[in-house]
Every structure is written in structure tokens, then in C-alpha cells.
Amino acid sequence: MPEHTNHGIECHEFDSLLxxxxxxxxxxxxxxxxxxHARTCSACGPLxxxxxxxxxxxxxxxxxxxxxxxINNILASTTGIDSQRLRNNVPTPQRxxxxxxxxxxxxxxxxxxxxxxxxxxxxxxxxxSFGMAFFSISVALSVLGVKPADLSHVSLRxxxxxxxxxxxxxxxxxxYENIRFVYxxxxxxxxxxxxxxxxxxxxxxxxxxxxxxxxxTTQQPEQKQExxxxxxxxxxxxxxxxxxxxxNDAFRKNDPSVVLVSTYRRFV
Amino acid sequence: xxxxxxxxxxxxxxxxxxxxxxEEIVQTYxxxxxxxxxxFAGSANDAEDLTQEVFIKMYRTLSSYDASKGAFVTxxxxxxxxxLVDHFRKTKQDRLTDSIDAPVSAQEDAQxxxxxxxxxxxxxxxxxxxxEAGETVHAALGKLSPELREAVILRDLQDLDYREIATVLxxxxxxxxxxxxxGRAELARLLQRTYRQVM
Ligand SMILES: [Zn+2]
Numbered sequence: 161m162p163e164h165t166n167h168g169i170e171c172h173e174f175d176s177l178l179x180x181x182x183x184x185x186x187x188x189x190x191x192x193x194x195x196x197h198a199r200t201c202s203a204c205g206p207l208x209x210x211x212x213x214x215x216x217x218x219x220x221x222x223x224x225x226x227x228x229x230x231i232n233n234i235l236a237s238t239t240g241i242d243s244q245r246l247r248n249n250v251p252t253p254q255r256x257x258x259x260x261x262x263x264x265x266x267x268x269x270x271x272x273x274x275x276x277x278x279x280x281x282x283x284x285x286x287x288x289s290f291g292m293a294f295f296s297i298s299v300a301l302s303v304l305g306v307k308p309a310d311l312s313h314v315s316l317r318x319x320x321x322x323x324x325x326x327x328x329x330x331x332x333x334x335x336y337e338n339i340r341f342v343y344x345x346x347x348x349x350x351x352x353x354x355x356x357x358x359x360x361x362x363x364x365x366x367x368x369x370x371x372x373x374x375x376x377t378t379q380q381p382e383q384k385q386e387x388x389x390x391x392x393x394x395x396x397x398x399x400x401x402x403x404x405x406x407x408n409d410a411f412r413k414n415d416p417s418v419v420l421v422s423t424y425r426r427f428v
Numbered sequence: 429x430x431x432x433x434x435x436x437x438x439x440x441x442x443x444x445x446x447x448x449x450x451e452e453i454v455q456t457y458x459x460x461x462x463x464x465x466x467x468f469a470g471s472a473n474d475a476e477d478l479t480q481e482v483f484i485k486m487y488r489t490l491s492s493y494d495a496s497k498g499a500f501v502t503x504x505x506x507x508x509x510x511x512l513v514d515h516f517r518k519t520k521q522d523r524l525t526d527s528i529d530a531p532v533s534a535q536e537d538a539q540x541x542x543x544x545x546x547x548x549x550x551x552x553x554x555x556x557x558x559x560e561a562g563e564t565v566h567a568a569l570g571k572l573s574p575e576l577r578e579a580v581i582l583r584d585l586q587d588l589d590y591r592e593i594a595t596v597l598x599x600x601x602x603x604x605x606x607x608x609x610x611g612r613a614e615l616a617r618l619l620q621r622t623y624r625q626v627m
Contacts, residue, residue, distance in 0.1 A: 179605040207613055214612030217565050217619060218584035226462040227476055234454050234480055238487040239447050
């Protein structure tokens with residue numbers, strides 16, 4: 161940069177004033193001298209224009225949003241257990257049994273479909289409620305004289321379950337209207353119903369599937385396997401997930417208190 | 429920009445083992461740190477890793493923060509900047525082995541900006557409104573030398589004052605101003621060149 165001494169300031173002074181000038185904090189005689197130098201100096205004039213332009217470009221850049229999981233990852237890597245890393249360390253193929261791999265696969269298929277339901281189902285609190293609800297119902301039904309045999313033909317279709325639920329509730333209410341126990345059952349069942357609701361959206365596709373199974377049990381294992389591999393068909397996954405043993409087994413594995421659930425399944 | 433007493437209290441609580449206080453610090457500063465890292469390192473992946481590293485470092489050294497010696501944001505920015513320097517040194521070798529010209533011209537050719545650049549006297553702010561232009565500026569920023577890049581990021585993107593930047597970079601204020609001037613001018617020249625090419 162050539163050194164000029166015209167109009168009272170030199171190029172190096174111009175440089176030291178440039179930032180302040182762009183910030184707009186130069187004033188009076190200093191500003192006049194600065195501007196005069198910018199007009200006459202062939203090096204500093206363009207520098208002023210470029211610095212201004214560069215600042216404008218930068219000011220036009222907007223803030224970017226950090227990834228959604230950033231905070232969680234930070235907290236995990238500082239205060240908590242890094243679940244991601246733990247998970248990465250676990251799966252060594254030699255050590256996992258076929259059963260474990262199947263479980264992993266099933267949960268991989270089931271989880272995206274059930275996401276919400278599955279998360280709540282895995283909570284011990286819900287598992288207890290789940291068990292309690294059916295225990296209560298089974299007590300109520302046996303008190304009412306309903307035998308398991310009567311229920312053997314009851315369909316598992318969501319609509320049918322709903323129907324059975326309302327019928328049962330009506331009967332229970334008739335007999336035990338004033339007893340607090342009813343309210344207990346009611347609230348448990350309502351909670352269950354809320355949690356089961358997301359499973360219901362595909363009754364049309366799922367129902368015939370289920371019937372077929374009932375009629376032709378010899379082919380059941382084979383069919384089930386086929387469905388497991390057709391991961392792209394959402395409703396098939398839904399159907400198999402609802403009927404399959406995976407949920408039950410996962411239950412039993414995770415929480416001993418959920419044995420009641422499988423009891424219920426046999427019961428119905 | 430920060431309430432000194434609030435931050436000092438937050439840090440004290442955190443050092444005493446209050447996880448909630450730490451979470452508040454993370455909530456407050458993650459965006460700022462991520463943006464510095466993103467603009468300096470260039471890629472979102474690097475920025476994410478670096479931001480995590482910054483917080484791990486912060487978490488370990490939080491007890492060494494002395495409120496009487498400067499603002500917390502300056503301390504945080506210094507940690508960030510030091511990790512960025514390390515990162516730059518580590519990746520320098522990789523970048524040297526890359527082709528210097530090919531990626532640059534490919535990137536520049538990819539910017540569909542021709543219609544925006546006929547009137548060079550128009551304020552650049554107008555151009556930057558488009559996402560493509562933002563990406564061009566971001567790419568140009570990546571071509572500045574690290575000294576100039578960090579200076580303009582801290583000044584024009586993070587709005588730190590010259591004194592704070594001087595503290596972070598450990599250079600005199602005059603040097604900070606000079607780097608900011610050169611960084612801004614160099615960026616404008618790079619972008620001007622990009623637009624001429626497209627024209
Ligand atoms: Zn000059």
C-alpha cells in the first residue's frame with residue numbers, strides 16, 4: 161500500500177480508522193480527513209468500498225439452526241450416559257444369538273409403526289395399569305358369570321374389541337353402579353383404550369387377514385414369516401405386529417409384572 | 429448481552445453440581461457456538477462435532493471461569509476459538525492434498541446467480557436474501573485465511589466488540605481492526621470474482 165500524506169492522514173491511519181468509519185462512529189474533522197483520503201488515494205478508496213461491501217455480505221448471512229439433537233447429545237456427552245455410544249459398542253455379530261437378532265429386527269419393524277404406543281407400553285407404570293385393567297375385567301367377568309369358553313370366539317378385530325368393551329362395561333355398570341371398584345376398572349380401561357388407539361387405523365386391511373388365520377391354522381407360521389419380510393407393506397406389518405408374539409415376549413422379558421397380559425391373551 | 433450476575437450464579441450452581449444450571453448454559457450458548465463453528469469450519473457435521481467438543485471442554489473447565497476477568501461469552505468464545513484452531517491444524521493436511529482449483533470453480537459454477545448481479549451498485553443485502561447467495565457467501569468465507577475468517581465471524585456474525593475480539597484472539601485491538609478490514613475486503617473481492625464469472 162503506497163503511503164500518502166495528502167489531506168492530513170496516511171494510509172496506515174486510514175486503515176486504523178476504517179473499521180470505525182464503517183461502524184459509523186467517526187465524526188467531525190476526523191471523518192472529513194478520512195473521507196478526503198478515501199477520495200484521493202487509489203489504494204484506500206477501493207479498500208473502503210470493498211470493506212463496506214464485504215460487511216454487507218456478512219450481515220446478510222442469517223444464523224443457521226443447530227441440529228435438533230444437538231442439546232441432547234451435548235447433555236449426554238457431559239452429564240449423562242451417551243446412549244448412542246453404548247448402543248454402538250453392544251452389537252457384535254458373533255455374540256448375538258439368532259433370538260436376539262430376531263428381537264432386534266422385530267423391534268426395528270415394530271417400533272416405527274408403533275412409536276408412540278410402544279414407548280408408553282414399555283413404561284412399567286403402564287405395564288402395571290395394563291395388567292391391572294385385565295385382572296379387574298377378568299374378576300368382573302367371572303363375577304358376572306361370563307366363562308372363558310364364551311369368549312373363545314370373540315374376534316380380535318379392533319371394532320370387535322371396542323364392542324366387547326362397551327358391552328362388558330354396560331353390564332358391569334348395571335351390576336355395580338354404586339361401587340367404587342367400577343370406577344377403578346373404568347379408568348384403567350379408558351387408559352388402556354387411549355394407549356391402544358393408534359393401533360386401530362387399519363382395521364379394513366387387518367381384519368380379513370386375521371380371519372384367514374383362524375380358518376387355516378396350518379399355514380400360520382409360514383404366512384407369518386412372509387409378512388415379516390414384506391416390510392414395505394405397512395398394514396401387513398401392523399397386522400403381524402398385533403398378532404405376533406413379539407410384543408408379548410418383549411413384555412415378559414422387560415417386566416415380570418406383565419405376565420398378566422399374556423394371561424389375558426389366552427383368556428380372550 | 430448477558431447479565432453478569434445471572435451468569436455468575438449459573439456457573440456457581442453448575443460447578444456445585446446442579447445439572448439444571450448446566451442445561452441452562454447449554455440451552456443459552458449452543459446456538460451461538462454452533463454458528464461460530466459452522467461458519468468457520470464450513471460443514472454442518474464438523475460444526476456439530478466441534479460444538480460438542482466445546483461444551484465438553486467447558487464442562488470440564490467451568491470452575492476456572494473467573495467473572496472478574498471478563499464476560500462469560502468471551503470465555504466461551506475463547507474456548508470455541510481455541511478448539512477451532514486445533515481443528516484447523518488437524519485438517520490442514522487433508523485440505524492441502526485436495527485439489528485447490530477444481531472444487532472452487534465447481535462450487536462457483538453451481539451458483540445460479542446470474543440474474544442478480546447485473547447491477548453491481550445495488551446493496552448486497554438484497555442478494556443475500558436468497559439461499560443460494562447465502563451459500564455463496566458461506567463458501568467465500570471458507571476461502572479466507574483463518575485469521576481473517578475468525579475476525580470477521582466474531583465481528584460481523586457474532587457482534588463482539590473489538591476489545592472482546594482482541595481478548596479472544598490475544599492480539600491488540602489495532603490488529604483486530606486491520607484483520608476485519610482485510611477480511612471484509614477480501615470477501616467482497618472473492619464474491620465479485622464469482623459474479624463476474626457467472627456473467
Ligand atoms: Zn491511502
